[in-house]
Amino acid sequence: MATAPGVDPEVPLTQDVSWIAENYPLGEGRNVHVSVFLIRAGEKNILIDSGSFYHRESLVRRISRATAGAGIHSLVLSHSDYPHSGNIPAFRRRWGDFEIVASSGEPEIQGLPYARRSRIGGSLEVAGRVLDFLDPPLADRSHTSWIYDRGSSVLFVADGFGYHHADDETGLTSRQLPDGFRSEEIYTFHRDTLIWLRYADPSVLMGVLREMLEEREVSWVAPIHGNPIAAEHLDDYLERLEDGVRRIVREQAV
Amino acid sequence: MPREVHPGIHWIQEFGPDRPGIASSLIDRGAHWYRPGREIHVPQNAFLFAGEQTLLFDTLSPAADEQILADLETVLDGRALDYLALSHPDVPHAGNTFRILERHPGATLVAPRFGRTHELYHLEDAHKVGPGDSLDLGGLRLHFHDAAFLDAAMSMWMTEETSGMLLPVDWMGLPLMDGEGLLFADEFRSPVDVDRYAEFHGRVMFWMRYVDVARTQAEIDLLAERYRPAMIASAHGPVIRADVPRYFEMMKEVVERVATGGRTGVL
Numbered sequence: 001m002a003t004a005p006g007v008d009p010e011v012p013l014t015q016d017v018s019w020i021a022e023n024y025p026l027g028e029g030r031n032v033h034v035s036v037f038l039i040r041a042g043e044k045n046i047l048i049d050s051g052s053f054y055h056r057e058s059l060v061r062r063i064s065r066a067t068a069g070a071g072i073h074s075l076v077l078s079h080s081d082y083p084h085s086g087n088i089p090a091f092r093r094r095w096g097d098f099e100i101v102a103s104s105g106e107p108e109i110q111g112l113p114y115a116r117r118s119r120i121g122g123s124l125e126v127a128g129r130v131l132d133f134l135d136p137p138l139a140d141r142s143h144t145s146w147i148y149d150r151g152s153s154v155l156f157v158a159d160g161f162g163y164h165h166a167d168d169e170t171g172l173t174s175r176q177l178p179d180g181f182r183s184e185e186i187y188t189f190h191r192d193t194l195i196w197l198r199y200a201d202p203s204v205l206m207g208v209l210r211e212m213l214e215e216r217e218v219s220w221v222a223p224i225h226g227n228p229i230a231a232e233h234l235d236d237y238l239e240r241l242e243d244g245v246r247r248i249v250r251e252q253a254v
Numbered sequence: 255m256p257r258e259v260h261p262g263i264h265w266i267q268e269f270g271p272d273r274p275g276i277a278s279s280l281i282d283r284g285a286h287w288y289r290p291g292r293e294i295h296v297p298q299n300a301f302l303f304a305g306e307q308t309l310l311f312d313t314l315s316p317a318a319d320e321q322i323l324a325d326l327e328t329v330l331d332g333r334a335l336d337y338l339a340l341s342h343p344d345v346p347h348a349g350n351t352f353r354i355l356e357r358h359p360g361a362t363l364v365a366p367r368f369g370r371t372h373e374l375y376h377l378e379d380a381h382k383v384g385p386g387d388s389l390d391l392g393g394l395r396l397h398f399h400d401a402a403f404l405d406a407a408m409s410m411w412m413t414e415e416t417s418g419m420l421l422p423v424d425w426m427g428l429p430l431m432d433g434e435g436l437l438f439a440d441e442f443r444s445p446v447d448v449d450r451y452a453e454f455h456g457r458v459m460f461w462m463r464y465v466d467v468a469r470t471q472a473e474i475d476l477l478a479e480r481y482r483p484a485m486i487a488s489a490h491g492p493v494i495r496a497d498v499p500r501y502f503e504m505m506k507e508v509v510e511r512v513a514t515g516g517r518t519g520v521l
Contacts, residue, residue: 026370034374052374080345081406083374105521108271109298111316111345120520135460135517140405141344142458142521192369195407196461199473205464249466254473 009062011171011228013220014152016040019228020062021171022055030164032189034083037156037222038066039149044073044127048147048156049224053086060087060094071095074127076118078158078224079103079144080110088112101126103133105143120145136160137209140194153219161237162189162225173220174233181227181237187244189225198252202245210238256325257436259493260417260485262305262394266325268298268318269435276429276453279519285453287445293432296454296521298346299489301421302329303414306392309337309364311412311421312489313350322350323357337389339364341423342401342409343375347489351376364389366410368400375408384410401425402477403459418484426505427490428454439492439501446492448504452511454490456518467513471506478502 010018021035034055039046045067051059063072072095077085080103088100101124102115118124118133125131133145138160147156164185169177190197197205213221213234221229221237229237256264272293280288288294300312300322308330314322326335335358340348343365355361365377367384383389383398390396394414401409403425412421428450439446455462462470478499486494486501494501512518 024371024374032371053376054374082343082345082376083371086374106271106273108317109315109346109521111349113317137464139461140407142405142460193407194461195401195404195409196459196465199465199470200461201464201466208464249469254469254476 010038010066011173013154013173013222013228017149017152017154017220017222018066019173019222020059020066022051022058023170024052024054026164029167030185030188031167031170032162032164032225033170033223033227035224036063037154038063039129039152041127041129041151045070046074046076046127046129047072048076048222049078049084049158050075050087050091052083053090054083056087056090060090072098074099074101076101076126076131076147077103078147078156079139079141080105080112081141084158084224085112099126103143103145105141110143118145134212137205137212138190138194140196148216153217154222155218155220156222156224158224159193160190161221161223161229161241162193163223163227164189165227169227173228174230174237177227180233181240183240183243186237186240187247190241190244191248193225197245197248200245200249202242202249205245206238206242256302256329259438259487259495260419262303263414263417263419264302264304264329265436265487265493266300266302266314266322266329267436268314268321269430270295270297271317273429276519280453285449287447287450289431289444295430295432295435296427297430297435297490299487301487302326303391303394303396304329304333305394307336308333309339309389309391309396310335310354311339312341312347313338313354315346316349319350319353323353326354326357334358335361336391337362337364339412340366340377341412341421341489342366342404342406343377344406347423366408368410369408371408402473405458413481413483418482419487420481420483420485421487421489423489424458426451426486426488426494426501427458428492430492434492437492438496439494440496442492448507448511451504452508452515453518455508456512456515457521458490459512460517460520462509462512463516465509465513467510470509474502474506474509
């Protein structure tokens with residue numbers, strides 16, 4: 001079972017942003033989220049990422065329930081990696097030719113010739129909502145953007161800020177994790193996902209990351225591959241992340 | 255038309271769209287190799303290895319779906335495609351996988367072994383390879399390796415033994431001007447130098463701005479020593495067939511340039 005039965009169709013983060021958590025089991029008691037987020041912008045619904053085709057039926061069902069059948073009006077992609085963009089044709093068949101905002105890469109090369117393009121460092125009004133597209137310090141693909149929703153102060157991030165959560169932690173935010181985040185699972189996620197961290201200068205990387213977070217009010221960091229991190233838990237996560245990056249560098253010495 | 259770069263090894267190139275945004279950026283910073291008014295392209299390369307058996311390494315992007323099928327037909331000239339190998343399941347590298355497999359249903363799909371999320375890329379049934387694995391095509395012999403400089407975690411590099419070719423995928427790419435398609439690096443009329451490579455890596459390997467320069471340069475030295483390639487065939491740059499060690503030295507400078515100068519843009 002990819003996503004645990006009984007998981008709520010959506011997990012509210014703010015008044016108008018919710019998390020539709022999908023789970024992918026990695027084995028040995030470890031899992032990774034491959035999620036999407038829903039912004040209710042008045043009468044319009046904006047989806048952040050389309051999720052994986054692996055969760056297609058579940059996503060269609062849960063998005064339909066969460067939007068009372070209205071579906072989505074705009075889709076904003078963090079990047080065009082398949083687990084993030086794998087449901088566009090299926091969603092369009094279901095909900096019509098909604099607007100697609102591609103990440104900052106060349107839309108044609110990413111297989112999205114019909115998409116509106118975002119630019120790192122720029123902002124776009126999407127369904128009446130202003131979204132900022134940020135240069136992501138923790139990412140792998142060149143065309144990845146982090147997306148900051150000014151209306152809710154939620155920062156949507158891929159692929160960094162992930163977490164290899166335990167079987168009973170699917171769909172739990174940092175406020176619901178019984179014992180908070182564990183350093184080991186932050187470390188393993190980043191070690192296995194962002195391979196370039198083996199070359200990183202942790203001080204430089206973490207400095208840029210902290211600066212980015214200090215420049216704006218952040219209510220939640222909402223990772224596609226992790227459990228959402230509430231503002232009050234962000235410092236704790238960052239400390240564990242920095243330890244994890246230092247461990248990756250130490251253990252994978254050239 | 256594909257170009258044969260070594261007996262039995264054919265270079266298939268998607269030249270890609272004109273990138274005026276990159277051209278503007280080059281003008282703004284006075285890139286010495288760029289001639290204003292010239293088009294700028296970032297190519298996608300695929301390579302067909304034709305021994306007694308055949309293997310295609312990468313698929314080009316979905317924008318070139320008809321091209322890859324036509325070029326394959328030209329090179330195969332009626333022969334079967336035996337293997338389709340993906341360096342990594344990224345859209346510009348793997349976006350035509352199903353089109354190619356529809357046309358060549360007997361081909362075995364080969365994918366990197368790394369990671370535990372193959373199902374999320376429809377690769378659960380692929381033949382998975384990694385360091386230590388080889389494939390003898392009869393006349394050409396392929397070896398698979400961990401990717402040292404990469405974007406997606408599920409990635410691999412490849413070498414071909416008889417040609418001494420290293421295929422480092424996203425590493426060692428660069429932007430081309432119009433007229434520079436399918437040229438060996440030594441055939442360019444304008445410089446193939448650090449500045450041009452830094453333009454590419456400052457976009458694709460933007461993370462180099464966060465690296466420990468000495469540590470990363472040490473890795474490049476190790477790669478040069480480990481592979482000692484006679485040819486380099488990147489997925490986004492010209493094929494290099496002469497003076498190969500000089501390019502490893504250039505890449506060490508590229509790391510320093512990106513780490514100190516920051517990201518040059520996106521692709």
